[in-house]
Amino acid sequence: MSKIVCIDFGTSSIRAAVREGANEPEAFRLGDVFRSSIDSASIPSACFIGIDGTACFGEEALRRGLSGELAALYETSPKRWLSEASLDELMSPALPRSPLTRLDLVKALLAQAWSAVLAETNETIGGLQRQKLRVAHPVWTKQVRGRRDALDNALHESLALAGQTDQPVTLTRLEELTKLISQARTTESDVDVEEPIAAALQIHGSNRHYREVCMVVDVGAGTTDIATFVSQTPTYHGSDAFILATDPISVPQAGDVIDHALVRLIQERAPTARTGAGAADLSRRQRSLKEDLFNTNHVVFQRANVTLKELEESDDVRRMAKVIENAVTQQLRDSQLRLKVFRGIGAEGHINVVFAGGGAGIRFIEDAVTEGVAAGPFRMPVRIDRKVLADSGLPADAARLAVCLGGTTPKTLWPKTRMDEPKFYRGLPV
Ligand SMILES: Nc1ncnc2c1ncn2[C@@H]1O[C@H](COP(=O)(O)OP(=O)(O)OP(=O)(O)O)[C@@H](O)[C@H]1O
Ligand SMILES: [Mg+2]
DSSP states (O other): OOEEEEEEEOSSEEEEEEEETTSOOEEOOHHHHTTOSSOSSOEEOOEEEETTSEEEETHHHHHHHHTTOOEEEEESOTHHHHHHSOHHHHHSBSSTTOOOBHHHHHHHHHHHHHHHHHHHSSOOHHHHHTSEEEEEEOOOOTTSTTHHHHHHHHHHHHHHTTTSSSSOEEHHHHHHHHHHHTTOOOOOOOOEEEHHHHHHHHHHHHHOOSSEEEEEEEEOSSOEEEEEEEEEEEEETTEEEEEESSOOEEESOSHHHHHHHHHHHHHHHOGGGSSHHHHHHHHHHHHHHHHHHHHHSEEEETTEEEEHHHHHTSHHHHHHHHHHHHHHHHHHHHHHHHHHHHTTTSSSSOEEEEEESTTTTOHHHHHHHHHHHHTSGGGOOEEEOOSTTOOTTSSSOHHHHHHHHHTTSOGGGSOBOOTTOHHHHTTOOO
């Protein structure tokens, strides 16, 4: 039976899931295979190239990076190369004296995900190449040209590298391998799944809202992705009417911005964290310090003590909240036409907001979204739905898995996007 496999290549970590036929999707335990420090389903998106000429990826890369070992290249968010580097930079050597490009390093990293998928299933590389393979990506504007093809290429070529980058590998070996795989591509291209749509598909599918306006906000490390849709279930004219109210958006303000704000606050208070070893230590630990801060409301680094309230009041975090608030308002303005059709037919006429991603549960982002809705058309009341993602039977937080699980949804069930969709209009009280 045909399978759809979706990799969620996140800014901070990678997850993957599979769906067989009409079954529910299942997340792979990539994290368990690699003894990940994140969770059972995720491996870090890190690349590390040592000055000894070895390259490693995922958990081992993170471990070496955090140890303070000198690196020729250490990148904890290589996904950023796809959105932020030029296409030329993506395709040109990442290091002096080696032809390996940044895209090659992305392939070597994604190869770890395939390697774990193979370890968990009875599939072979050839077997997987015959399945539908997807990788979720942020909503890219038209200016970010060529990225989908690059990511598509990386996805398929990385499969041929599976198993080759689980252990540190010399750069020379990696160069030989990447040369070999560039001819290996045989698979059908089906790469085009945007992260907010994937998250919305998973959440919608597991929630079954009845005639509701719903917004999914995925707060990751690199982007906050927002999708607004209207749903009309039970089935309407033979299929679930799940209709995007407007184009989803990816806002480049998420967990990493908070990390930097925290670093700045700590450095204001601890001069030893500004330069040298103290600064390097702080930069390595910024993500985990921030997570501790959100979990316990305060954090101490050297002699600096920072409370969550102080972080929330910092300029960077307030700006981030404002940008997210404005993006939400803009989504609703753009959705106005379609929401008008639905307004009043929902049970209570509210908007149901569900958060996904590792940053789900961050209160100031919830507040920003509520403010954004209040400033938009209709001033609809907001209901934040925290139950939808509370599924403890999964190998990781359900909020984190929404993108990879939803990304395996067959295309026939993807949301309708056209206003003139007959299934949407016929018989509705407009
Ligand atoms: N308890 C927590 N409190 C606050 N933030 C957290 C917590 N746990 C994880 N995070 C943050 O969530 C982010 C990671 O979330 P996620 O794994 O969804 O992102 P990603 O998929 O790697 O990134 P993106 O989707 O932006 O490409 C990181 O910034 C991480 O520090
Ligand atoms: Mg993500």
